[in-house]
Amino acid sequence: MNQRVIKLLVFILIVGMFGFFGYSMVTKGKHTDVGDKAYQFELPNLDGSTTKLTDFKGKVVILNYFASWCAPCKEELPELEAFQKEYGDQYNLLMINRGETMDKIKKVTDNNKAGMNYLFDYNAKVSKLYNVTGQPETFVIDKQGVIREHYNGVITEMELYKWAKKYDN
Template sequence: MNQRVIKSLVLILLVGMFSFFAYSLIGKAKHTDVGDKAYNFELPNYNGGKTKLTDYKGQIVILNYFATWCAPCKDEAPELEAFQKDYGDKYKLLMVNKGETKDNVKNATNNNKAGMNYLFDYNADNAKIYNVTGQPETFVIDKKGIIKVHYNGPITEGQLYNWVKQYDN
């Protein structure tokens, strides 16, 4: 009888472990980070259309996740605007707002006077795939579509330029 109980417990333990591992594999969402191919997204943009990451195939792309209420995001905004002005023709800077309305962004940016490329991740689904845990967070994607940099916190124009220049080969 003891062997029967032990065998039953071992069987239950094995089934439980298998179920746990199967659930963890199935339950894993798509995630991407440094060294991975960047997830191709399609998000609404500031002008009312849609923007896909593949629209910039073969180019260096910078994704910057931000929120209008985020103090560090406000601090880095002039640096990103300067980068856009100085290098925006060569390097594509996409400002991804996480979970806010277009009206919030319009108000916070004085109707986009700087001419930034704003995208809207209303449900933060794209942010989850990119493992965005806060804001601001910046990603640099090389010409082959590989994520080379994932940086948490505010950045400067010079810092961003040094990153993109490093992968512009």
């Protein structure tokens, strides 16, 4: 390659890097994580109405991002169902799905026999604000609306209970 082409490629690379870093700086303030106030959202739920995070003001809330095709999510589901059965009246577990249909979730959960609160983030807008990078991914929000835990991976019923209890003061 001649010198002119190399210089042009280096210039394009540098401009691209500055563009990427500039975009990252602009969007950085729109994310929440541990220690931040939880982003308020409203999402459709399995019965066709909507659920808002503000519906649970003053209560400990657990958000769990999942997908029906995700093997670790399938492994985790019995633990979450056990948590819901045992502690669902004390702590609010919101199961958030990205991109799948209500019919699909009804089918894979046997028409929601466990009585879980499934929400649908179709365009992934809320998951982007929460910095969700995969699934399963779990957040614990305290009574003041602050994110206290953010965990990537499979979680057990007892781990969830310990976190919920820890922030229930």
